[in-house]
Amino acid sequence: MLDKTFIRENLDLVRKKLAARGGMYPLDELMVADAEWKSVVLRSEEMRRQRNEASEVIGKLKRAGNDTSAQQAKVKEISAEIKSLEENMKALEERLNSCLYSIPNLPDDSVPVGTDESANLEMRRWGRAPEFDFPPLDHVDLGLSLGILDLDRAAKIAGARFSLLRNDGALMERALINFMLDVHTKKHGYQEVLPPFMANSTSLFGTGNLPKFAQDLFKVEATDYYLIPTAEVPVTNIYQGEILEQAELPKKFTAYTPCFRSEAGSYGKDVRGLIRQHQFNKVELVKFVEPSASYDELESLTRDAEDILQQLGLHYRVMALCTGDMGFSSAKTYDLEVWLPSQNRFREISSCSNFEAFQARRANIRFRSEDGKRQYLHTLNGSGVAIGRTWLAILENYQQRDGSVVVPEALRPYMGGRELIKKQ
């Protein structure tokens, strides 16, 4: 959510930056509603002032034993008018908020301008694609033949876009979770948290998932609970409504959670395999930082996520998303894309974003600066990294001619020293 006052005072800039994102946003409607709202507020405040004054007089007269029925009748009228003004105000507020809530964050000046992913900018690349002297299989064929992946049974249990891992497949998934958490806590200094896997609508509003993206979420019927689409939601909301001290910043958290996404609107996309699932595991990184530090923190957060891929020896590149390809709440996003031999291209495995104060304003997360002033802090997060996609990337990149898969060295201590996954 943007600051209403900022929009009002920088309308041209806001218009320009939103144009870079593409899409239509109700800026003019917002301004009109805001002006109307203001005039109604002014009137209702004036009426309240009158009521307060008159009521005080009545109190005094009554204590002196005077009759006050005439004054009371008058105040009653005032109250009636206030009530109608308030109804008007509420309607305007709703209109104003629905505009405000539908406007995305403004892209940072350093974000490349463009309408779709073709305008994303490659920042750097690490490692090299493995070369095979045999036709490489994709992770589905590998996983099925190794007996570590069972999609038919998963479909029976739940449906399409679910998976069942078995034996070393399940073990490797668990190993990846532990490996990533260890790296982020021990090497990168993040505090590990294990949050609820469901969150209420207030929390989802705070991160910007609601109200606009309700269709992407699974909601638990007859409750206000949603399955979290990412750990970003519960972890960012840890400090919802709080005021932190400047000295405690930055605060850095890492969390493992499963993630649940309806994937509405992605019918026919990535239907094969584990790339796009209704449920997947992820280790997330979340930071609460001072505004002046947030872009440096985005760089280091991205490096922290990259470190995982480097330790696993997976070839990847870092993309700066362009204005048209960024998520709703983000001011700047780097995607990490890992090499997938079966597709002969890079696929997203992590997304690292600086939200500036966009989420902090929605979730009301502030900090007290050294001069005692309260202001919104900046939030960031990034996948550190997606477990499911790492799992399949390892299968594809480390496959052998005989269909077995070499376990990356960094992962072996987490798999009882196992060096190779063979047919089970």
Add this chain to the structure above:
RNA sequence: GGAGAGGUGCUGGAGUGGUCGAACAGGGCUGCCUGCUAAGCAGUUAUACUGGCAAAACCGGUAUCGGGGGUUCGAAUCCCCCCCUCUCCGCCA
């Protein structure tokens, strides 16, 4: 799920219809005092929106005592609904 207790400012904690943005204490800040420390004395100490202003300072207004609604001329205080915390019972991994 049943019964009960409670949710007030940075903290503790008063306050059962008007003079309450809220006693009192603690903490914080400013000044005085002081060889140093401790103590003492005086003052000060919320947030949001909004009017005056180009802006800040400042002055004024409105709102805020878990959230929402109601009663009333007037609500922290009365009534209703909801949320959260605690205790006991039931159920349960």
